[in-house]
């Protein structure tokens with residue numbers, strides 16, 4: 293097996309005449325946490341939809357462990373930008389849903405559901421329905437559900453877009469905790485530069501539409517990171533300069 | 539249930555009982571003062587009701603028999619409508635091929651008012667259980683199907699994508715996402731079906747029957763027995779109420795996530 297878990301080769305996609313992604317190539321190592329930053333409407337969601345084959349690319353290739361990405365073969369989870377907890381399932385049923393699809397054994401499902409509920413501190417609410425919880429908790433269920441699958445690749449599309457700053461800090465630490473615990477490979481989309489630098493091993497900066505890769509940047513700051521530290525601020529300034537969306 | 543909820547429920551019941559009592563008193567008053575015309579007083583109607591429990595005059599069956607006959611027709615027709623209409627609606631909503639195949643027939647049947655099936659079914663099946671169940675079926679089938687169909691169509695796209703990215707097969711997405719999400723609308727359809735089932739049932743019995751509550755009402759008219767007519771109408775009202783109550787209970791269990 294190659295060291296690269298994910299290989300994206302010359303990925304291009306157009307909706308009719310509208311070119312959205314233009315010749316994107318990059319690799320992701322196993323258990324790496326990658327953040328993708330890019331301006332609003334540049335094609336970030338489209339990019340994730342391509343990775344999961346919800347949309348078939350105009351051209352280019354995506355390989356997971358050297359095999360073309362396919363949700364039926366690979367273990368992929370996707371935390372969508374919109375709320376996506378199933379309202380008709382309880383918290384624990386939501387978390388177990390993906391594992392059931394993958395036909396995991398009852399024991400595994402039970403063990404991992406408990407694990408996720410513990411990490412999220414949602415044990416008390418396991419029998420409740422998502423709408424009985426707050427919006428942020430609903431999103432946490434979705435993220436828990438994604439990690440519980442032990443995915444080959446976990447995609448998150450601006451999962452904390454709607455949250456206030458305080459909640460974001462809390463959830464960002466939580467996502468790092470889940471990631472360390474489950475050792476997943478993560479692609480996390482955001483347009484918040486600070487969030488990207490706080491979370492990522494590597495940041496991929498996209499340009500305006502049609503999106504190309506502007507830069508791939510390794511973030512070499514030891515964890516846990518301090519957003520007020522000198523190196524953090526330097527990274528943030530650098531990325532901001534690179535982007536200049538405005 | 540919280541204490542506050544209990545109190546408000548108690549209040550609600552008090553008001554409900556009060557409204558019935560006021561209605562009955564007014565009715566009695568109007569008749570006693572001689573403004574009622576041919577309408578008998580509620581006391582008379584209640585007495586007829588008690589008598590009809592065991593007396594088969596003038597229409598040939600006791601009230602319980604009539605109710606049983608009507609219930610049997612309603613349940614048969616309704617059950618068939620739900621058992622066929624709901625799954626068919628779900629399938630049409632999810633599978634384009636089935637939709638294209640069934641739709642022309644459905645669109646043709648849909649605008650035909652259920653009661654206009656009555657003459658045909660009488661000639662076809664006579665005036666027994668079969669004919670009337672058939673009419674009830676036609677009346678309740680349409681709302682069952684349409685709402686089940688719409689429920690599937692309105693399934694949140696993102697939730698479908700969640701299941702897809704987890705690698706669920708198309709059928710699995712249908713059963714684990716589309717159907718549960720269609721449940722609330724499906725039940726709305728069933729409730730609408732319930733209402734149209736009753737109204738067409740009575741219409742059918744007025745035209746073609748030898749027993750049943752609608753038949754009893756019609757006989758009441760023939761014999762000039764307004765009290766019998768009223769007993770029939772009240773019975774239908776009560777049965778309808780019980781039916782919707784039962785379905786509401788079933789609904790609150792099946793779509794529990796909506797009500798908690």
Ligand SMILES: Nc1ncnc2c1ncn2[C@@H]1O[C@H](COP(=O)(O)OP(=O)(O)OP(=O)(O)O)[C@@H](O)[C@H]1O
Pocket residue numbers: 307310312330331332333334335336337338339373483501
């Ligand atoms: N199915 C589609 N058909 C046609 N155009 C589309 C479709 N989906 C997206 N687009 C267009 O592609 C572009 C990129 O959309 P996308 O949703 O990927 O952006 P995004 O980076 O995720 O934006 P945001 O920051 O708002 O989430 C937009 O201009 C959008 O209008």
Ligand SMILES: [Mg+2]
Pocket residue numbers: 336337338373449
């Ligand atoms: Mg997006």
